[in-house]
Amino acid sequence: GEDVEQSLFLSVREGDSSVINCTYTDSSSTYLYWYKQEPGAGLQLLTYIFSNMDMKQDQRLTVLLNKKDKHLSLRIADTQTGDSAIYFCAETLPYNNNDMRFGAGTRLTVKP
Amino acid sequence: ETGVTQSPTHLIKTRGQQVTLRCSSQSGHNTVSWYQQALGQGPQFIFQYYREEENGRGNFPPRFSGLQFPNYSSELNVNALELDDSALYLCASSGGTGELFFGEGSRLTVL
Numbered sequence: 001g002e003d004v005e006q007s008l009f010l011s012v013r014e015g016d017s018s019v020i021n022c023t024y025t026d027s028s029s030t031y032l033y034w035y036k037q038e039p040g041a042g043l044q045l046l047t048y049i050f051s052n053m054d055m056k057q058d059q060r061l062t063v064l065l066n067k068k069d070k071h072l073s074l075r076i077a078d079t080q081t082g083d084s085a086i087y088f089c090a091e092t093l094p095y096n097n098n099d100m101r102f103g104a105g106t107r108l109t110v111k112p
Numbered sequence: 113e114t115g116v117t118q119s120p121t122h123l124i125k126t127r128g129q130q131v132t133l134r135c136s137s138q139s140g141h142n143t144v145s146w147y148q149q150a151l152g153q154g155p156q157f158i159f160q161y162y163r164e165e166e167n168g169r170g171n172f173p174p175r176f177s178g179l180q181f182p183n184y185s186s187e188l189n190v191n192a193l194e195l196d197d198s199a200l201y202l203c204a205s206s207g208g209t210g211e212l213f214f215g216e217g218s219r220l221t222v223l
Contacts, residue, residue: 004154035214042116042202042214043155088154099170100145100212102154 004103006089011109018076020106022089027070029091034063034074037086037105046074046087076108084110116205116215124221125193133188133218135203143167144186145212146178147202155202161186190220198222 005023012018024032030051035043049056049063049072056063062075072089086105093099117136125131137144143162147155157170161180175191184205190197200219204212 040216042216043204043212044214045211048211090154099157099168100155101157102147104152104154 004089004091004101006087006103006106008104009107009109011111012079014079014081014110014112016079018074018079018083018108018110020074020076020087020089020108022072022074022103024070024072024089024091025101026091026093027067029093031092032063032065032072033088033090033092033100034061034072035088035090035102037088039085043088079108079110081110081112084108116203116213118201118203118215118218120218121216122219122221124223126223127193127195129193129222130189130191131193131220133190133201133203133220135186135188135205135215137184137186137203137205138207138213141205141207141213142184143206144180144184145204145206146186146188147204148172148197149200149202149217150196151199158188193222195222 033048034046036046037043054065060077064073086107088105089103090100119134145160146158149155158172159169160167164180177189180186198221200217202217204214
């Protein structure tokens with residue numbers, strides 16, 4: 001497909017793990033990113049993974065990359081209420097590194 | 113080190129008018145990118161400026177134009193505003209690492 005696709009909503013209980021999934025468009029994409037957007041704010045880079053890696057861990061965050069299926073996931077361990085936000089998956093296109101293509105975002109709601 | 117700042121934060125225009133949005137890049141960053149984020153959507157790439165030259169453009173019509181100044185700050189200009197131009201306009205600056213640092217955006221409403 002031509003769009004970066006994400007589920008629109010995810011709801012979890014505080015302390016559980018959250019897994020946000022994304023399907024990107026181009027198997028040649030060089031970098032894949034996860035951004036967080038809180039209400040009324042800009043985008044904050046959470047983590048990124050280079051296309052020659054299949055996993056990256058950074059504290060509570062784990063990124064998994066399946067290049068064959070063009071599938072990217074973000075796992076947040078021990079999810080907290082402060083993690084409630086919209087999470088965007090993004091790819092840098094190989095033929096135009098200046099164009100970062102974003103998904104529509106997954107709204108994560110963490111219930112106490 | 114100051115982050116990316118954008119102005120104005122909110123503005124309302126009517127169809128057919130013109131708007132200028134401003135962005136100050138993070139200290140030391142020479143590249144500025146502009147994105148349009150419609151309600152409920154992800155950001156869409158408009159264009160990028162590197163050392164005062166346009167360095168890539170997304171699928172936006174020519175009435176979307178920009179400038180970058182010697183201090184690397186930037187402007188986004190939109191002429192002949194349409195209702196569908198209502199969105200959050202995000203500016204992001206980057207330095208040598210390629211990581212984008214976003215401002216909080218300018219929310220434009222076109223009536």
